[in-house]
Amino acid sequence: MVKKRLEADLKRAIEKLGFTGTDIVLSISPNSSFGDYTTNIALQLAKREHAENKQTALEVANKILNNLGDLSYLEKAEVAGGGFINFFLSDQILLDNLKEAGNISPLEHAPKVLIEYGHANILKEVHLGHLRTFILGESLARIIHSLGSEVFRANYQGDIGLHVAKAVWGMKKMGLPSREMNLEEKAEYLGRAYVLGSSDYEIDPGFKKQIDKINADLYEKNSELQDLYELGRGWSIDYFELIYRLLGIKYDRCFFESEVYEQGRRAVLDNIGAIFERSDGAVIFPGEKYGLHNLVFLNSAGYPTYEAKDMGLAELEYKTFPYDKSIHVVGSEQEGYFRVVFKAMQLLYPYLGGRKYHLSYGMVDLKEGKMSSRTGEIVSVDDLIKVVGEKVREIMKESRLEVNQEVVRQVAIGAIKFAYLKFAPASNIVFDLEKSVSLQGDSGPYLQYTFARTQSVLEKAGVKSREVGKEESLEEEERVLLRRLEYFDEVVRQAGVEYRPNSVAEYLLNLAKDYNLFYQKYRIIQSEKEELRLTVTDAVGRVMQKGLDLLGISAPERM
RNA sequence: GCGCCUGUAGCUCAAUGGAUAGAGCACUUGUCUUCGGAACAAGCGACUGAGUGUUCGACUCACUCCAGGCGCACCA
Numbered sequence: 001m002v003k004k005r006l007e008a009d010l011k012r013a014i015e016k017l018g019f020t021g022t023d024i025v026l027s028i029s030p031n032s033s034f035g036d037y038t039t040n041i042a043l044q045l046a047k048r049e050h051a052e053n054k055q056t057a058l059e060v061a062n063k064i065l066n067n068l069g070d071l072s073y074l075e076k077a078e079v080a081g082g083g084f085i086n087f088f089l090s091d092q093i094l095l096d097n098l099k100e101a102g103n104i105s106p107l108e109h110a111p112k113v114l115i116e117y118g119h120a121n122i123l124k125e126v127h128l129g130h131l132r133t134f135i136l137g138e139s140l141a142r143i144i145h146s147l148g149s150e151v152f153r154a155n156y157q158g159d160i161g162l163h164v165a166k167a168v169w170g171m172k173k174m175g176l177p178s179r180e181m182n183l184e185e186k187a188e189y190l191g192r193a194y195v196l197g198s199s200d201y202e203i204d205p206g207f208k209k210q211i212d213k214i215n216a217d218l219y220e221k222n223s224e225l226q227d228l229y230e231l232g233r234g235w236s237i238d239y240f241e242l243i244y245r246l247l248g249i250k251y252d253r254c255f256f257e258s259e260v261y262e263q264g265r266r267a268v269l270d271n272i273g274a275i276f277e278r279s280d281g282a283v284i285f286p287g288e289k290y291g292l293h294n295l296v297f298l299n300s301a302g303y304p305t306y307e308a309k310d311m312g313l314a315e316l317e318y319k320t321f322p323y324d325k326s327i328h329v330v331g332s333e334q335e336g337y338f339r340v341v342f343k344a345m346q347l348l349y350p351y352l353g354g355r356k357y358h359l360s361y362g363m364v365d366l367k368e369g370k371m372s373s374r375t376g377e378i379v380s381v382d383d384l385i386k387v388v389g390e391k392v393r394e395i396m397k398e399s400r401l402e403v404n405q406e407v408v409r410q411v412a413i414g415a416i417k418f419a420y421l422k423f424a425p426a427s428n429i430v431f432d433l434e435k436s437v438s439l440q441g442d443s444g445p446y447l448q449y450t451f452a453r454t455q456s457v458l459e460k461a462g463v464k465s466r467e468v469g470k471e472e473s474l475e476e477e478e479r480v481l482l483r484r485l486e487y488f489d490e491v492v493r494q495a496g497v498e499y500r501p502n503s504v505a506e507y508l509l510n511l512a513k514d515y516n517l518f519y520q521k522y523r524i525i526q527s528e529k530e531e532l533r534l535t536v537t538d539a540v541g542r543v544m545q546k547g548l549d550l551l552g553i554s555a556p557e558r559m
Numbered sequence: 560g561c562g563c564c565u566g567u568a569g570c571u572c573a574a575u576g577g578a579u580a581g582a583g584c585a586c587u588u589g590u591c592u593u594c595g596g597a598a599c600a601a602g603c604g605a606c607u608g609a610g611u612g613u614u615c616g617a618c619u620c621a622c623u624c625c626a627g628g629c630g631c632a633c634c635a
Contacts, residue, residue, distance in 0.1 A: 030578070040577060043615075057615075081578045082615075121635070162634055257635090282633050292631095293562085299633040306635050335563060336630045362565085363628075395597060411597090422583095423572065426564080428628075430571070435584075440597055442572090442583040449597050457594050494575080506573065509582075513599095520590085520599045527594095537594095559597080 001105060001489055002073060002093055006037060013067035017060075019045055028487055035078075035086035036483055043083040057083025091474050094482035095532075101485045101539035102546045104492050106148025111324035114152040114317060115141050118251070119330065121158035122236035123167035125191035126243055127371055127378035128431055129331070129364045135420045136361055137329040138249050138552045139501040146550060147496045152321040153252045156313060157240075159233055160258040161306070165215035166197030168229050169207070173200075176231075183242055184382050186235040193232075195376040212301075219261075219303055243381060246413065248552055253320060257309050264312030265304040267348060268297045275347045287340040295340050307341055314345050314352060325355055327499070332360040332426070359499050362428035379433060388412040388437050395439060396559075407556050411445050414553040418444030421551050422505045442509055444553055447544060450512040453519065454541035455557045461525050461534055472532050477518040481536055484514050488543050492550065501551060508547045515540045 007026050014022060022045065029038040042061035055063075061079040068077065075088040117137020120130045138153075145151040158164070170193030181189065200207040217223030244251065268276050268283055276283050281300035285307070287293045297308040304312075317326065328338065338358040346353045365371070371378045389412040396403045419437045423429055429436075439445045474482070488507065495503040515537075524533040545555045 025575070027575070027577095030574095034578070038578090043577080047615080084578070119635090158635055280632080284632065294632060296633040301633085303633090305633065309635095331629095332564065333629050334635095337635095339563090360564090365628095392597095399595085399597075401595095427572070428565070432571080436571075438584075440583085443597080445597055446583095449595080453595055453598085460594055498575085502573080506582085513582090516598060517600085519594080523594070525594050558595090 002089060002097065002486065003037060003490060005073065006071075006087060009068055009071060010039065010041070010064070013064050013069070014041065014045075016067050017063055028490075029086060032480065032483070034080065034084070035088040036486070037087045037089075039085050039087075040083070042079075042085060046083065061085050089483070089486070091472070091479065091482075094479070094486060095472060097486055098482065098535055098539050102488065102542040104146045104489055104546075107493070107496075110148035110150075112150045112152075112322070113144050114154055114321050114323040114326040115144070115329065116154045116156055116317070116326065117141075117329035118155035118249075119157065120240065120243075121163060122240075123164055123190045123232055124194050124373045125187060125378060126240075126381045127373060128366070128381070128384060129371055131381060131384075131416070132361055132364050132420055132429075133329045133331070134243070134247050134249060135417050135552065136359075136425060136501065138247065139417075139421055139504075139550065140327065140329065140359070140496075140499055142550045142552060143492060143496045143501060143504065146492060152323065153250065154317060154321075155251045155254040157254060157256055158306075159236075159256045160218060160261060162211070162215050163194065163198075164229065165211050165218060166201055167194040167232065168197070168214055168218070168223075168225050169200065169211050170194055170196035171228050171232055172225060173197075183235070183239045187239040187382075188380070190232055190236060191373065191376065191378075191380075195374065198374045216301060216303070246381075246385070246409075247417075248413075248554070255313055255316065257306075257313075260312030260316055261304045261309045262312070263315060264308040264310065265298060265302075267311045267315070268304065268308045271348060275344065285340065285344045287343065290343055292340045292343060293336065295337070295344075297344075307337075307344070310341050311345060311348055314349060314356075318349070318352065323355065325357060327357050327359050329359045329361065332362055334358070335360050359425060361425040362423075364429045364431055367430055367432040379431075384416060384433070384437070385412055387433060388415055391437075391439060392445070401559075407559050410554045410556050411439075411448060411559055414444035414448050414548070415439055416444075417551060417553050418447070418505065421501050422509075424500060424502050445559070447508050447512050447548060448553070448555055448559055450515055451541060451544040451548065451555045452557060452559050454515070454537045454544065457519075457524055457537050458534065458541065461530070472529070475522065477514070477521055478532070478536065481511075481514050481518055481540065484511050485536075485539055485543055488547070492547075495550075504547055504550055508544060508551075511540065511543060511547070 003026060007024055010024055024041055026037050026039045029035045042064060043057045046055055046057035046060045058079060061083045065077060065079060065085060073090055073093040075090045077085060077087045080086050115137055117133045119133060120126050141151050141153050167190060173196060174193055197211060201211050214223060214225060218229060272278060272283060276297060277286050282296045283298035284294050284296050287295060295307050296305050298304055342356050389408055392408050392411045393403055415437045422442060491503055491507040495501055524537060527533060548555045
């Protein structure tokens with residue numbers, strides 16, 4: 001990686017000039033007229049030194065430049081724009097680095113990371129909102145793993161509690177359908193049961209009382225509806241397996257509320273007085289003492305709320321996989337909740353202090369308005385995949401391609417995943433079923449298509465040893481590509497450190513654009529520069545495949 | 560009421576305090592017709608919600624206001 005060498009050389013020059021304790025920021029130049037890398041270090045230093053030795057940024061920049069020594073890997077370095085130092089890499093170093101394209105250098109101290117994502121509760125339908133935590137979490141897990149971290153993928157699902165009681169109530173009231181249902185139908189049935197239970201719970205105090213009773217009985221495992229519950233739970237879990245397979249997710253462990261609530265309840269009870277308090281018959285954590293808000297951990301009937309269960313979970317998770325960092329990929333509406341719960345956790349389990357992080361992502365709303373699984377106003381994942389798959393199939397027919405089920409699936413899922421990942425996690429998404437999942441332009445299939453194109457070229461050219469000669473002269477579009485390939489490593493690193501898969505998504509779009517422009521303009525096979533261009537094509541293919549893999553998107557060789 | 564988040568082109572979104580604020584969609588006009596058109600190029604389109612301040616430099620930081628979202632006790 002050239003950047004590291006450049007940073008080291010820059011640091012040496014700065015120290016020679018007597019500056020200390022300075023972080024060097026060496027960044028990708030905003031455009032190629034400013035070179036390949038740029039630093040504003042002189043502007044920073046000039047600001048710091050202005051009191052006594054007055055030096056302008058330009059003077060500092062020139063001094064640094066003069067102390068850089070002999071940099072054979074640079075074409076040139078120059079001062080510009082009032083104090084920026086711009087570095088132009090030599091074509092040769094870019095060509096030399098082609099063979100390493102797609103490699104990712106590990107972090108020096110890669111932390112052990114537990115990443116918890118998914119969180120879809122059983123007996124509810126999975127809709128577009130849930131999809132975001134699945135897709136974002138999986139991509140993040142892959143990116144962090146690629147940087148050398150040991151990663152543990154965890155899911156945590158609510159299989160006990162009021163929402164379950166509501167659904168079981170609904171199941172009982174609707175009765176089980178007499179005919180055999182497939183998994184999607186079962187999931188849909190359970191979704192309806194939950195909607196019915198929720199609505200009954202609100203409209204009729206008598207129903208409410210009965211549902212609360214079911215909830216209590218299920219906690220005590222002596223409900224007469226226990227069998228119904230087990231049946232629904234089983235269906236739900238089978239259905240989730242289907243979703244995981246579809247999305248390419250392999251969890252290391254799925255945790256359930258039913259296995260942690262007892263532990264959580266005990267932890268809270270044991271610490272009443274020290275950490276928790278009694279209040280109005282319930283047990284609360286007095287967040288107000290810490291500038292936060294109070295939350296109920298055990299309700300007045302004595303049952304643990306989500307908060308208490310999270311205590312039990314925290315203990316179990318750490319015991320299962322002692323991590324340096326645990327990332328909870330959960331929506332932004334839970335920010336306040338996590339602030340309080342993390343505080344309570346830290347008091348209860350001091351060893352967890354500083355290890356917990358809530359990766360908050362924005363809401364996913366439909367163009368038509370909000371989704372709610374409580375009222376049943378949702379677009380389910382199955383609906384989405386169906387709609388997108390149909391669009392993919394149409395395009396394949398138009399281009400008279402053989403319609404391959406597996407490829408249709410890969411492209412449809414790729415399109416959907418990319419539609420989520422191209423956004424920064426924090427941003428809210430307005431989802432338009434018809435338009436949001438695009439197959440053209442800035443889309444997953446555009447990237448997949450570009451990959452397929454590289455593979456097609458390579459195949460047509462036949463397998464050759466691809467050695468790049470020395471002193472190749474580069475066309476502008478070729479150099480742009482080489483430059484782009486050089487950046488891959490650090491883009492991935494930044495995405496992993498800042499938890500922003502969208503950086504990778506954006507990078508791949510740019511890579512695809514660069515390649516497609518190059519492809520459009522120049523002949524590859526049987527051109528005078530065939531060797532070079534095939535080598536570049538091969539490198540682009542490798543990086544594209546690797547990058548798509550980091551997003552959790554598969555890269556078919558034909559589509 | 561208190562707290563957190565968001566406000567960038569007609570729409571959906573980018574942009575570690577840095578140089579001329581970038582894409583896609585939509586619209587207009589082209590390229591092509593021997594390596595894959597799910598492609599490529601050009602045009603159109605933004606005083607970055609309003610204002611004040613900090614800074615050599617502000618979409619980015621601070622403060623005020625406006626608009627929207629989310630959260631704030633027995634749901635998860």
